[in-house]
């Protein structure tokens with residue numbers, strides 16, 4: 001059985017015989033564009049974006065086919081041939097026999113090392129793969145040691161298939177697009193520069209050059225080249241049994257040009273002789289550049305082994321430094337696991353939601369909610385960099401409270417949907433406030449609310465229900481006034497519009513309409529009558545939070561009133577009689593959206609901040625009561641939970657139907673998180689979740705029970721097999737938000753149970769079959785799938801830092817309020833966290849010598865760098881912003897004694 005072992009405290013790990021698990025893949029990427037997925041035998045792909053794939057795109061379902069494997073072959077004087085990656089027909093066949101070679105993978109952030117003990121020829125081969133953090137080149141370093149008892153003369157071949165075009169051409173005009181290839185060899189390798197980017201909507205001339213270069217340890221290039229697939233595999237061969245290697249077929253020289261064929265970065269180096277125990281190394285570079293000069297610079301730099309080695313170390317350190325959060329608990333495996341969880345948000349920033357083998361959808365973009373949630377973790381690790389990101393992201397909000405859904409490459413770049421399909425996700429307006437609130441808490445920068453930014457404009461108006469026929473591309477994507485000036489408003493104004501418009505868009509139960517879907521993308525078939533109770537509760541919490549931010553703005557600054565767009569006055573009606581009247585709500589919303597269809601007149605009115613805050617609180621309170629009174633399902637003395645949704649037929653999702661218990665986790669998460677559920681109700685909800693949803697062996701809390709029904713009146717999720725994706729899988733993101741909600745309400749034991757079962761299941765490599773980290777979900781057999789690119793990582797990290805270890809910002813002050821359980825402290829009663837706050841590094845140690853549980857201990861002593869801190873309350877320690885400002889740049893050590 002293959003085991004995963006951590007080898008240090010940085011998350012580095014090893015696994016023996018990793019090639020026995022077909023679904024393993026590992027991400028490698030630079031900060032400047034190149035992204036690779038690499039499997040244990042170096043399969044996978046490499047690309048800059050959807051249009052520019054260096055290696056043929058692979059999905060999880062063909063990751064094992066070895067067609068696109070980066071390969072390195074070796075042949076000795078006795079005619080013995082082997083693939084150093086194990087991807088030869090013979091070695092593959094031996095996988096199921098005693099003949100299987102020993103192999104081991106080691107990996108850390110953005111590097112992977114494969115070590116293989118070859119039997120024929122007898123060699124040890126090590127292949128190290130990485131992408132320098134600041135460069136678009138994937139480097140493979142190959143080290144070979146002669147392990148036989150005799151001298152060996154060896155002939156090496158590198159073989160990397162070059163796809164060199166858009167992922168769209170994997171099926172669409174695959175063969176035709178090979179005709180665009182212009183292939184050249186030179187003294188170091190193969191370059192492919194297709195003449196065009198093939199796209200029937202409009203072909204474009206291409207200037208990207210895809211290349212594979214190779215060097216031996218004396219910086220010498222190859223001797224013979226096989227620049228096409230045909231010349232490499234031959235008429236009868238294939239990628240795991242190529243003619244070039246097995247039949248010594250003749251290659252081409254270093255001055256060859258071939259047009260219009262499938263390309264191959266394959267070449268043979270000079271033969272060499274190794275004495276017993278002697279070694280030799282090679283370097284392979286694979287990349288994409290716009291100019292030949294850049295390739296030659298790259299070749300010059302990385303043809304030297306010393307440079308490759310130092311670049312690897314630099315890259316390793318770069319990513320280790322980025323992950324500036326670390327944990328020490330009783331369980332060192334968990335601490336190492338957390339390193340990967342904290343690293344994952346970077347992967348999502350780079351890879352988007354596409355570009356790893358499970359993520360074979362989308363074209364590299366990220367969604368609106370992902371954009372905001374990914375900021376959460378960055379805020380904890382690099383708060384300074386996030387300010388401009390937040391400000392710019394508000395430019396995606398439309399005047400009707402909805403937002404752009406196509407997100408461009410640059411910060412604050414939002415694009416109109418060319419296909420004119422409008423889809424409104426009802427949860428979208430929630431996330432900006434959640435992120436902005438965390439930002440203000442972490443930094444105290446309440447002024448950000450007054451920052452003026454533009455609004456997004458395209459043809460969609462009236463919250464996606466109508467088209468503005470006056471809008472054209474020349475108008476641009478920024479909202480204008482009647483006088484054709486750019487219209488801007490404060491971030492607070494953006495937030496008010498988002499939250500106030502949502503308040504009026506209700507369905508027949510006076511709950512916010514589901515529209516195209518909410519967080520659960522797969523609830524996409526109830527546009528007309530669907531309602532999301534779960535996210536209405538989230539909005540009620542947001543209205544309260546927004547009110548408190550408005551108050552904070554008032555108390556922290558001299559600002560007593562703000563100017564906002566006149567029309568918003570319509571939405572600020574404080575006559576609470578309206579709230580019960582669905583029709584009147586619709587009229588109000590209509591009146592508002594009618595007034596900002598094309599251009600706005602841009603008139604502003606002045607409103608006092610206290611008046612606004614009061615108005616928001618009134619709405620939030622009404623919502624809370626409405627939900628409490630109408631959506632609670634009291635089952636018996638011990639169990640009960642909140643309804644989560646109404647389907648398109650107007651029926652509640654949760655309850656007892658056709659002999660089945662229907663329970664959805666989402667409705668519980670947000671009612672708990674936003675104080676709709678009372679403490680007494682939480683006890684019943686957790687008991688019910690444990691009863692109906694908890695399956696520890698597959699990661700913990702399922703997203704829902706089995707409805708045993710294809711509910712075409714709610715969403716595609718009911719078409720998925722039960723236990724897959726949004727249909728009842730243990731969906732990490734929602735489980736983590738469940739944990740977060742429980743911690744916020746002081747239910748630490750219950751919260752930890754949810755977090756821990758996810759970590760335990762992920763680390764149980766025998767069933768999870770993933771490298772360390774949090775996958776999007778666990779299947780019914782405990783396998784982790786859609787690994788790495790999930791918003792769950794941000795939330796897991798956020799919960800560990802701000803709740804479990806209790807490192808919370810409170811409008812710029814630092815509060816330390818641990819909710820650690822006895823089992824999380826090591827034998828000496830210590831648990832600690834390293835994390836930045838206010839741009840300073842902190843190492844915070846909690847001492848719990850008596851091994852008490854959360855709830856039983858109080859804080860009796862606290863000091864920072866040896867100086868005592870005031871304990872204002874025995875549950876937490878507060879270090880004010882003023883005190884923080886006085887601290888120097890070096891790491892600060894805080895010790896807190898729990899008794």
Ligand code: G1P
Pocket residue numbers: 353367369370518519520521522726733776789790791792
């Ligand atoms: C994915 C999407 C996310 C969506 C979720 C549920 O989750 O990226 O936007 O809310 O599915 O449908 P993730 O991959 O973040 O776990």
